[in-house]
Amino acid sequence: MITFEKVCKSYPGSPEILQNINLEILSGELVFVTGPSGAGKTTLLKLISAIEKPSSGSIIFESQNLSRIKDREIPILRRRFGMIFQDHKLLYDRNCFANVALPLEINNMSLSDMNRRVRAALDKVDLLKKEKMMPITLSGGEQQRLAIARAIVSRPSILIADEPTANLDKEYAEEIMNIFYSFQQVGVTVIISTHELPSTKINFKRLQLNGGSIQNLIGHVQLPS
Amino acid sequence: MITFEKVCKSYPGSPEILQNINLEILSGELVFVTGPSGAGKTTLLKLISAIEKPSSGSIIFESQNLSRIKDREIPILRRRFGMIFQDHKLLYDRNCFANVALPLEINNMSLSDMNRRVRAALDKVDLLKKEKMMPITLSGGEQQRLAIARAIVSRPSILIADEPTANLDKEYAEEIMNIFYSFQQVGVTVIISTHELPSTKINFKRLQLNGGSIQNLIGHVQLPS
C-alpha cells in the first residue's frame, strides 16, 4: 500500500533527519514507529500524509507518487486518512461534537448521517457524555481521546496516529490500543508512532528509528500469548 | 508552604471533581500528583497556581488565601511560579530563545542578563543548538523540553509541571526528572503531575487522586536504592 524508495528528508537549515529509507507497509497492517525523541517519527508520518515532501527518493501510495503530488490532489488524498496529531490540533472554539463532525462537514455529509456517525465515534472513546462541552474543559487524556474520535469518524482506510497514548494512563492506553486493533481487524491500515510498545498480544510490525537517523526494519513480531 | 483546607472544586455544569481535599506541601518538597485520566490532577495544579478558584474551602499559600486573592495580585504571585503546561503553551510566532525569554521580559530584565539566563536554561534541556529555531520545527519531545526551559529560566521558588514527560522516551524522561531533582536540591518546591512514577531512587511525596475524586495522601516514600 505504501512504499518508501530511498527516501531522504532534511529540513532547510538542519542536517538530514531521515537517510535513505526503504520500507513497505501492506494494506491492513498494524505498524509501530518507535525511536527516541527527535529521531524522526513525526517526520515519517508527515511524509506519508503528504504534509511534508521528501528531499529525495519517492513515496508510492497506491501507485500515486506522493513526492510529485499536485497541491489540489492533496485534499482528496487526505480525506482517506484519519490523522491523530501529537499536539491534538483540536478546535477550541467548537464543542466536542462539532470537533468530531468537522471531517464529515468537509465530506459534505447530511445532518442526520453526521449525527449518527459522530455519536458512534464519541461513544467509542468514552466521551459521549461530554459531546456538548468545549475541548478546553476536557482533561489532557480526554482531549487525546477526542482527537482519536475525530480521526476515526470518517471511517478512513488508513489511520495515522502520532503518540496517541502519551497523555493517557495505562488503563486508557490499552483501551485506545484496542480501538486501533479493532480498526485493523476490519482491514484498516494503522500506523502508530510511540515510545512505548503495547503489552497486549497482537501481531504488529515495528519500525525502529535510531537517533542517528538510520532505520532498522524489524519484521512481524508475535508477542508471547 | 501550601495548605489545602476542605477544598472542593466543581466546574459549572459538571459534578464535583475534587471533594473535601486536605493536604499540606512543605517548602522544598518534591510532590508527585498521580491518578487516572480525568481524576483532577490538572485541576489541582490550577488551584495552586490561582488559575482556578476553589468552589469551597481555602488554599493558603504562604499565609495568602488564594480563594480570596484579588485579580491584580495574581500577576505578582505567578511570577514566583515556574509552570509547565500539559499542552506546553509555546508561542509559535517566536523562536526558541524568545519563548524562553518571555518570563524575563515580563520581569523587565536587562538584555545582557536575559541573554545569559536564557542560554543557561536552554543548555539545561539540551536545546542550546536550536535557540534560533521556531518551536514548530521542534519534535514533540523537544517542545516539551522547551516548555521546561521557560519554566525554570526565571528561577522560580515553586515549579509546577503537568505531565512534563508525556512525550518523552525513557532516557529523556529521566534526564528531565534529574533537572527537577536538582532544583529541589537547591530548595525549590517541585510539584509534578504524572501517570508514571520515576524509577530513580529519591525521596518524594505522592498524592494519589482516585477517579472517584477522593484523595489518598501517601506519605514520604523511599524507593529501594
Add this chain to the structure above:
Amino acid sequence: MFNYLHNHYQAFLNGFSRFINNIGASVMMMIVIGITLCLPSAGLLLIENAGQISQNIEHEAEISIFLDRSVSKDQIDFIDLSLEKNSLIKKIHFEPKLIAWEKLQSKLDVAVSSSVSNNPLPDAFFISLNTLDEIKIQKLLDSLDGIDGIDSVTVDGNWIKKLRIGLSLIKLSVFFIAALLIIVLLVVIGNTIRLQTLTYKDEIEVSKLIGATNAFIQRPFMYTGILYGLGGGIITISILKLSVLGLNATLIKLASIFGNNIIFQDLPHRFYLYIVILAMLIGLISSYISARNSIQRLKIYK
C-alpha cells in the same frame, strides 16, 4: 448540483454565524461601508441635480442682439428671418423693449424705476446656439454685424461655460473621490477579512490537514464579506433617503429665504439597487482576494 448548492448553503450558514459571532466587528464594518459609500452617492445625487439644472439652462440665451432704438417692424422681421435660416442657431427669442423694461423694473427697486419716465431699453433678440466652437461663433457674429438695424451683439455664453466647467470639475472630482473611496473600502474590508482569517487560523489549518480544499475554507469568508456589503449598502441608501427627505423639508421651511424653486430630486429607485449591489460586490471582491491570499499563505503545521 444539489451537492454544490448544499455546499454553498452550509458555507453561507457558516459565514452568517461568523458574522453574528463577531457582531461588533460586523456592525462596524457595515457602518464604515455605509458611511464611506454615502459620499460618492451624495455626489451622484448632486451631479444628477446639477445636470438637470444645467440642462434647463441650456435653453436660455447665449447671444444677445440689441437692435437700434429706431428699428422698424420690417427690419425686425428681416433679422428674424435671416436668423432662422442660420443652421448654427438652435433657438430664437425676441424680446420687445416694453417687456424688457418691465422685467428690469421688477428687478430694480420700485422706488428707482418709478422715477424713470421713459423706457431706456431697446428691442432685442436672444438666441442660443448649437455649438460652442469659437471660430464658428466669431463667423456668426461677423455676419450679424453686417445686418442693418442691429446696434450691438454680445456673447453671453461665458457664465454658462463657467458653470459647465465647474460642473464637469465637480463631476470629475466626485468620480475621483468615488474611485478612491472604493479602493479604500476594498482595502479596509480585505484587511478585516484577512485579520479574521488569522483569528480562524487554527480552524483553517486543521481543515486543510483533514482534507478541506481552499475553496471550501474560503467560502464562508466570502459570504461574510457579502453580508458586510449588504448591510453597508442598506445603511448608505437609508442615510441617502433620509438626507433627501430632511433636506427637502428644510428647503421648504427656508423657502422664504432661498425661494422654493430649489428642490432636491431623489435618485431613481434603481440607483438605490445599484448602490446595494455595488456594496455587495465590493464586499465579495475584497473578501475573495484577501481570504484567498491569506488561506494560501497560511502554512499548515504552523
Add this chain to the structure above:
Amino acid sequence: MFNYLHNHYQAFLNGFSRFINNIGASVMMMIVIGITLCLPSAGLLLIENAGQISQNIEHEAEISIFLDRSVSKDQIDFIDLSLEKNSLIKKIHFEPKLIAWEKLQSKLDVAVSSSVSNNPLPDAFFISLNTLDEIKIQKLLDSLDGIDGIDSVTVDGNWIKKLRIGLSLIKLSVFFIAALLIIVLLVVIGNTIRLQTLTYKDEIEVSKLIGATNAFIQRPFMYTGILYGLGGGIITISILKLSVLGLNATLIKLASIFGNNIIFQDLPHRFYLYIVILAMLIGLISSYISARNSIQRLKIYK
C-alpha cells in the same frame, strides 16, 4: 522611574515591531485615517476661507434708503445727521445719483445704457446695522419713514442673511461630519486593534499565565495605535498641503474665467500640528479602549 521608562521603551519596540510585521495592515490603517481626516480638514480649510470672505462682506450695505428725486442738499445733510445719531447704525454710505448711474451703466450692456439719455436713478444712503434683530430693524424703518425727503426704504440684508445661514449650515455640517468621521475612525481603529489582539491571543494568554499584568500586555497595542495615528495624520496634512498648492495653481490658470480674486488661504501651520496630534490621540484612545476590553475579556485557559 528608570524601570518605568525602560518598560515603555520595550513596549514601544514591541508595538513598533508589530506595526512592521503587519506592515500591510498598518499602511492600510494609516491610509484610512489619512483619507478620513482629510474630509473634516478640508472642511476646516473651507470654513476658514469662507469666514474671511464673509468678514469682508460684512462691511457692505444692508439697508438702502432712496431719496426723493427733488431732495435738497440741506435735506440730505439732515438725514445724514439723524442717521449718524442712531446707535443701531454701524456704517453710513451716501451714494449720489450720478455715481449710481455710472455703476448701473457699467453693469448693463453698453448698447442699452448708451440709448438712455437722462439719469433715472435717485440719490441714496446705504447703511449697515449693528443688529439683525427684526423688531429693532422695523422700529428703525418706521422712524426713517417719517423723515422728509426719503422716498422709500429697502432692507437689502437678505442675501447676506442667506450667505450667513449658508455658511453656518456648512460650518455645522462640517463639524457634524467631522464628529461622525472621528467616531468612525475610533471604531475602525479600535476594531482593527481588537482583531489584532485576537491574532495575538496565544501570546496574551501565555503572558497572563506567567505573570504579566494587563497594563504590560496592552501597552504595545497602544503604541501601535499611536503609530497608526501618526502615519495617518502625516498623510492627511500631506494631502491637504498638496491640494491647496494644486488648487491654487489651477485657480491661477483659470483666472481668465473665474477672475483672480479667488485664492485659497492655506491653514496656519499650527493647524497641521493639531491635525497630527488629533490623529495620534484618536489612535491612542481607540487602541487603549479596545485593547483593554479585549485583553480583560480574554479568559486565560480560554
